[in-house]
Amino acid sequence: MTSPLPAAVLWDMDGTLVDTEAYWMAAETALVDSFGGEWSHEQALSLVGMGLEGSAAILQQAGVRMSVGAIVDHLTDAVTDQLAERGNPYRPGAVELLRDLRAAGIKTALVTMSLRRMAETVVAQLPFDAFDVVIAGDDATRPKPFPDAYLQAARMLGVDPADAVAIEDSPNGMRAAVASGAVTLGVPLMVSLVGTGADGLWPTLEGRTAADLRDFHTEHAARRQRASA
Structure with a gap:
């Protein structure tokens, strides 16, 4: 049957x-801030569900002076560290x-x-x-x-x-x-x-x-x- x-x-x-969206947004904000840029909640929302390379290109436009691959690795490490420390939300x-x-x-x-x-x-x-x-x-x-x-x-x-x-x-x-x-x-x-x-x-x-x-x-x-x- x-x-x-x-x-x-x-x-x-x-x-x-x-x-985990809050983890991603916090990592994005900290990264943009470290290069003297500004990152709004609305900009963060625009990346929800987007591929990481596309997100990295947008972060470059916001002033992050890193390669796409380096941005992807940085954000992934930041969020993965939060998951390892706090557990799955x-x-x-x-x-x-x-x-x-x-x-x-x-x-x-x-x-x-x-x-x-x-x-x-x-x-x-x-x-x-x-x-x-x-x-x-x-x-x-x-x-x-x-x-x-x-x-x-x-x-x-x-x-x-x-x-x-x-x-x-x-x-x-x-x-x-x-x-x-x-x-x-x-x-x-x-x-x-x-x-x-x-x-x-x-x-x-x-x-x-x-x-x-x-x-x-x-x-x-x-x-x-x-x-x-």
């Missing part, structure tokens, strides 16, 4: 699994939902634009084996909002993206997930996801289960079929 869908759940990391309900997905036998992937060494720090601090696959920013052929990382994750899991649910918190990430063909769930944190093409929005993952994601996938996959008929 065919297993019920979704065949997999594809998770963004920063802002979706862990609330999980978003409400994320760990519980991951655990339920694993118990239900649903495949999972972590799909992040952060570097692999940071992703591995986050994954290592989870209290169980949470992910079958990790695609990080240094693995993806192109960064979000391109769909490459999600397509790579689906391919490694052996699933059709249309049979998966992707969970995102940022506009760039959501556009990548939508372009991959996955059924898309937005759980916004710092920025609105209205107008990004998400199939649905939940204010939180708290109290949500694998059964909820099955229902979500069934509803929105059926809606797509009706729209294309």
